[in-house]
Amino acid sequence: DSGVTQTPKHLITATGQRVTLRCSPRSGDLSVYWYQQSLDQGLQFLIQYYNGEERAKGNILERFSAQQFPDLHSELNLSSLELGDSALYFCASSSTGWASTDTQYFGPGTRLTVL
Amino acid sequence: ILNVEQSPQSLHVQEGDSTNFTCSFPSSNFYALHWYRWETAKSPEALFVMTLNGDEKKKGRISATLNTKEGYSYLYIKGSQPEDSATYLCASLSSGGSYIPTFGRGTSLIVHP
Numbered sequence: 001d002s003g004v005t006q007t008p009k010h011l012i013t014a015t016g017q018r019v020t021l022r023c024s025p026r027s028g029d030l031s032v033y034w035y036q037q038s039l040d041q042g043l044q045f046l047i048q049y050y051n052g053e054e055r056a057k058g059n060i061l062e063r064f065s066a067q068q069f070p071d072l073h074s075e076l077n078l079s080s081l082e083l084g085d086s087a088l089y090f091c092a093s094s095s096t097g098w099a100s101t102d103t104q105y106f107g108p109g110t111r112l113t114v115l
Numbered sequence: 116i117l118n119v120e121q122s123p124q125s126l127h128v129q130e131g132d133s134t135n136f137t138c139s140f141p142s143s144n145f146y147a148l149h150w151y152r153w154e155t156a157k158s159p160e161a162l163f164v165m166t167l168n169g170d171e172k173k174k175g176r177i178s179a180t181l182n183t184k185e186g187y188s189y190l191y192i193k194g195s196q197p198e199d200s201a202t203y204l205c206a207s208l209s210s211g212g213s214y215i216p217t218f219g220r221g222t223s224l225i226v227h228p
Binding site: 092 | 158159166206208213219220
């Protein structure tokens, strides 16, 4: 158990809908990262937040947005969902803002299925 | 755009065998390399963070080396055990890539008892 929690574990929804994925980092960690793992692509970095501020942005679609709240939990919002958004979404956390050298601890993931 | 390549794609070994696999990454503007172990139905678990050319890291029977000049890292497992069966991922970060991790597709290791 990494100490990172993600809810829900599974989510099934329809195209065009909007969902929110939630992540609570390890106690004391200030950074939260979001990743997408789909069948046809490897693990893709989406976005990083550090202490409430966006720190780095990867290949995140405009239909997706994230935020980190004062209690450091984070939410990833996915809207106008398409079939291709079906994937495993991971959250990870680390103690500082340096993605390059920090050890990241991954949560169990949220499996999103868009029908 | 960074291309991180891992080889082989999959590997089957017998219990007790030692094995190694490779992560290749662009060497220009290199900053750091991360290795992860990812067991089926679980989440990736960090193994090593490596930054310096010539770095060697060890964790039990698993070790890794880094060559930043030629852009590769080796992961070694000594005396493989069935519980080592997992996918091993590497991720490279560079200043040219805004320090965003780019992952390889992983090497799937299966250790047969």
